[in-house]
Amino acid sequence: MGVVRSGALRLARDGVGPVARGARRAGPCGGLTAPKAAASPATRRGLSSTPLQQGGGGSQWRPRHHSDCPSHQLVRAMRERSEQRDPQIQQRRQRLEPGQHHFFATSHPGLEAVVAAELLGPAIGKAGVSFTGDVATGYRANLWLRSAIRVLMLLEETLLEGTRPAGEEVYDAFRDVTDWSALLEPGQTFSVESRVWSCSNLSSSQLLLVRGKDAVCDAIRDRRGSKPLPPEPGRVADMPLFCTAYHDRLSIYRDMSGARGYRQAMHRASLNESAAAGILHMSGWHQLCKQEGAADGAAARCSAPCPLPAVLADPMCGSGTFLIEAALMATNTAPGSFRRWWPFTQWHDSFDRDAWAAAVEQAAAGRHAPPAGVEAWGNDVHRGALSLALRDVQAAGVQGMVRLHHGECAGWELPRRPAVLVSNPPWGQRLRGRGAAESFDQDAADGGGGGGGGFSGAFRDGGSDVEAWWDEEADPAQQERARREQARPPPGSAQQRQAEAAAAAQEAEVLRAAWWDLSAFLKRQCAGAAAFLLSGNPEATRGLRLKADRRHPLTVGGVDCRLLQYSIRGVEPAPASAAAAPAAPGAPPAAAAGAAAAADGR
Incomplete structure (x- = not known):
C-alpha cells in the first residue's frame, strides 16, 4: 500500500501577504523591530x-x-x-x-x-x-x-x-x-x-x-x-x-513523463489525450471492451447467437482523439509505448536499465487484437480535421478498427446502433480568431495531408481522398485569408466592434445549428446508447433539447467544463401526417426534416 492522496497539482493563483505595510512586527529572531517604510513591490x-x-x-x-x-x-x-x-x-x-x-x-x-x-x-x-x-x-x-x-x-x-x-x-x-x-x-x-x-x-x-x-x-x-x-x-x-x-x-x-507519441500534427482545438482517455474511462468503454473480450471466448465455446459487439461513435470527431484512445484501450496498448525518448533514462543516480527494459517488454507483450466487432466510428464535416485524424490513426497502428466518415452529422447513417457515444462538440471557445473549417484545413496543410472521406476501414469516397481535396483548395483558401487580413478594420474602431458583434451572432447561430443536428442524430441513430458530451458553454448545450442524467465537472485547458451524460431513448417513427408537419419556429434548415421527431424527445 502506498500513500494515497487524491488530487492534482493546482494551478497558480496570486496571493496577498499577511503583513501590513509599516506595521510593528516581530523580527526574524523574535525581537521587535521599529516601523519601516512601506516596502516597494x-x-x-x-x-x-x-x-x-x-x-x-x-x-x-x-x-x-x-x-x-x-x-x-x-x-x-x-x-x-x-x-x-x-x-x-x-x-x-x-x-x-x-x-x-x-x-x-x-x-x-x-x-x-x-x-x-x-x-x-x-x-x-x-x-x-x-x-x-x-x-x-x-x-x-x-x-x-x-x-x-x-x-x-x-x-x-x-x-x-x-x-x-x-x-x-x-x-x-x-x-x-x-x-x-x-x-x-x-x-x-x-x-x-x-x-x-x-x-x-x-x-x-x-x-x-x-x-x-x-x-x-x-x-x-x-x-x-x-x-x-x-x-x-x-x-x-x-x-x-x-x-x-x-x-x-x-x-x-x-x-519523468511527456505527451503521447502518436501525434503527427496537433490542432489547436484538439482535446488533450489524457483528458480524452479519462472521459472514456468515465463512460465505461474500458469495461465494455473487457466484456466483449470475455464474450469472444464464450462464443467460441457455444453456438448460441451473441449480442451485437460494442461500437463507440463520435459524430463530431475532429482530429480523432476519442477514437484513437478508445482503440488503444480496446487493444490494451500502453499509451507510453509510442514515446521514443524519456528524460529519466538520463538520470544516472536512479535509472535502472534492466527494470526499464522489462517494463517495455511487458507492455509490448500485453498488446492484442481488439475483440471481434469492437470498433470506433467517427464523423466530421471538416476535411482537414479528418486528414489529421487519419494520419494519427495510422501512426497509432489502429486503422484496423477505426472508421472515419466525412459529412454533416445530421446525414450520417450508421450500419448499426453504437453502444457508447462520446464527443466534444464545438462550444465556441476553442477556435476563436478564425473559422473552424479554415483552422482545421490550415493545420492539415501545415502538418501534411493524407486521408479520405466516406465510411471504411481507413476512409474513402469514390476513390478520392482528403489530401487531394486539400491540394485542390489550398491556394484559394490562402488567397481568401490574405484578402480578409487586408480588409480587417483598425483595432478599436466602430467598424471593428460591429464586425465582432456580427461574428458573435454568426457563431451563436452555427453552434445552435450544430447542437440541433447532434440532437436529431442522437434520437434517430443512437436509441438505447449512453452519450457523453463535453462542453464548456452552457448556452450551446441548450440546442440539444435533452436533460442530462449527470453532470461531471472537469477543467480542460483552464476552462471550467461539464461532461454531460445522457441516456438516449430514441424516437418512434412518426405517422405520415406528423412527418409532414412544419418544422419548429426558428429551427435550423438542416434539422427541419427531423422536427417532428425532435419535438417528441423534448
Whole structure:
C-alpha cells in the first residue's frame, strides 16, 4: 500500500501577504523591530532595493541580504524546526526501503479518481494518485497511465518561512535541497516549471521559476566553474524539474513523463489525450471492451447467437482523439509505448536499465487484437480535421478498427446502433480568431495531408481522398485569408466592434445549428446508447433539447467544463401526417426534416 492522496497539482493563483505595510512586527529572531517604510513591490517579490551583485555564470543578479535578516545557518535551523512540525513532510521523509521513491501523477481537475483507479490496476500496482514504489513502479506508471498528464518523482519537500523576501527564500531553499552537481552531469540540460498557490510571501510562479533556476545554476557553477546549458528549442531537457509552492510548502519533483507519441500534427482545438482517455474511462468503454473480450471466448465455446459487439461513435470527431484512445484501450496498448525518448533514462543516480527494459517488454507483450466487432466510428464535416485524424490513426497502428466518415452529422447513417457515444462538440471557445473549417484545413496543410472521406476501414469516397481535396483548395483558401487580413478594420474602431458583434451572432447561430443536428442524430441513430458530451458553454448545450442524467465537472485547458451524460431513448417513427408537419419556429434548415421527431424527445 502506498500513500494515497487524491488530487492534482493546482494551478497558480496570486496571493496577498499577511503583513501590513509599516506595521510593528516581530523580527526574524523574535525581537521587535521599529516601523519601516512601506516596502516597494520589487522588495515584496524578493528583489532587494540595494545595488545588484552580478551572479557570474548563474543568476544575472543576486540581491544582497538585509542587515536585519538572520544568517543562512539560522534560517536553515528555523526551517528544519518548522518541517518537524509538518505532518505531511514528516510522512514523506519516513525511511523508505532501499530503491523506493515517492511519486505523484498529475491530472486534469475532475479526473483524479480515474487516475487513482488506473493506479490500482494490476499493470502498475496498488497505490493512489500520490504513490510510493520502486523505480520499476514509476516506469510502469509512465507506460500505462492513460488519464494522467505526467508522473513526477519527488526530490524533496521543505517549508518557506515567509520571514524574508520571497526570492531569497526560494533561492536558499533550492540550494539546500540536494547536491545538484551530483544529479546533473556535465553537458546535461535542465528546465524548471513552477506553480504557486496560497503562499503567505510568494505570489509569482515566474519568481519561483527564475530564482529556482538561478540557485541550480549557481550551485553547479560553484562546484565546476561553469553553469549547465538550457535545452535546445523544441527539445525536452535531460532533467525537467516541476516545483510547486502550496500554502508555503515547497515541493520539488523531477518530471519523468511527456505527451503521447502518436501525434503527427496537433490542432489547436484538439482535446488533450489524457483528458480524452479519462472521459472514456468515465463512460465505461474500458469495461465494455473487457466484456466483449470475455464474450469472444464464450462464443467460441457455444453456438448460441451473441449480442451485437460494442461500437463507440463520435459524430463530431475532429482530429480523432476519442477514437484513437478508445482503440488503444480496446487493444490494451500502453499509451507510453509510442514515446521514443524519456528524460529519466538520463538520470544516472536512479535509472535502472534492466527494470526499464522489462517494463517495455511487458507492455509490448500485453498488446492484442481488439475483440471481434469492437470498433470506433467517427464523423466530421471538416476535411482537414479528418486528414489529421487519419494520419494519427495510422501512426497509432489502429486503422484496423477505426472508421472515419466525412459529412454533416445530421446525414450520417450508421450500419448499426453504437453502444457508447462520446464527443466534444464545438462550444465556441476553442477556435476563436478564425473559422473552424479554415483552422482545421490550415493545420492539415501545415502538418501534411493524407486521408479520405466516406465510411471504411481507413476512409474513402469514390476513390478520392482528403489530401487531394486539400491540394485542390489550398491556394484559394490562402488567397481568401490574405484578402480578409487586408480588409480587417483598425483595432478599436466602430467598424471593428460591429464586425465582432456580427461574428458573435454568426457563431451563436452555427453552434445552435450544430447542437440541433447532434440532437436529431442522437434520437434517430443512437436509441438505447449512453452519450457523453463535453462542453464548456452552457448556452450551446441548450440546442440539444435533452436533460442530462449527470453532470461531471472537469477543467480542460483552464476552462471550467461539464461532461454531460445522457441516456438516449430514441424516437418512434412518426405517422405520415406528423412527418409532414412544419418544422419548429426558428429551427435550423438542416434539422427541419427531423422536427417532428425532435419535438417528441423534448
